[in-house]
Amino acid sequence: MQNKSFFLELVETFVVSFIVLTVLYGLIAFPEIVSGASMEPGIADADRILVEKISRIFTGFDRGDLVVLHPPDNDNIDYVKRIIGIPGDVVKISDCEVFITRDGNRFVLEEPYLYENTCTSGGKYFQEGKAQKIEEGYYLVLGDNRDRSADSRVFGPIAQERIVGKAVFRFWPPSKLGFL
Numbered sequence: 001m002q003n004k005s006f007f008l009e010l011v012e013t014f015v016v017s018f019i020v021l022t023v024l025y026g027l028i029a030f031p032e033i034v035s036g037a038s039m040e041p042g043i044a045d046a047d048r049i050l051v052e053k054i055s056r057i058f059t060g061f062d063r064g065d066l067v068v069l070h071p072p073d074n075d076n077i078d079y080v081k082r083i084i085g086i087p088g089d090v091v092k093i094s095d096c097e098v099f100i101t102r103d104g105n106r107f108v109l110e111e112p113y114l115y116e117n118t119c120t121s122g123g124k125y126f127q128e129g130k131a132q133k134i135e136e137g138y139y140l141v142l143g144d145n146r147d148r149s150a151d152s153r154v155f156g157p158i159a160q161e162r163i164v165g166k167a168v169f170r171f172w173p174p175s176k177l178g179f180l
Contacts, residue, residue, distance in 0.1 A: 038143030039080050042113050048172035053165040066167040072155050085140030092131040093122045120146050123153025
């Protein structure tokens, strides 16, 4: 009788834990393993990060946020990138820097997370020296390791619905444990 009670309690614990984890994973947050060097020096290949899904629903995204997204036409790949341009920004890549014009104000984007002396160059969709407005519902995303990143310069502005969530915490390796 006691063994049966123990077994039922064990099964109940397993089922409840499974349901709670499924809800957390499906609605709130999920772990992601970083693949590639496109976000160095801040995030390296094989780092493990926690990605929360709630901000995409309630608060949206801000310039500087680290996000996980599906590139256009591929729902099976996750990219980690940084939001550089938000809806309404006019972005121009020129002379190794990113210039942003918003509400009549123009400024050079300060990017302390990049390797020193990083040169940001244009690409197919964000051409060197050409100003481009970020339309409503879209974002300009770039990797921090600009020479080794497939990002909006390659595939264009990313639609908000392609952004899965915001990277908020690194839990592996233990030596780099902390909020992003």
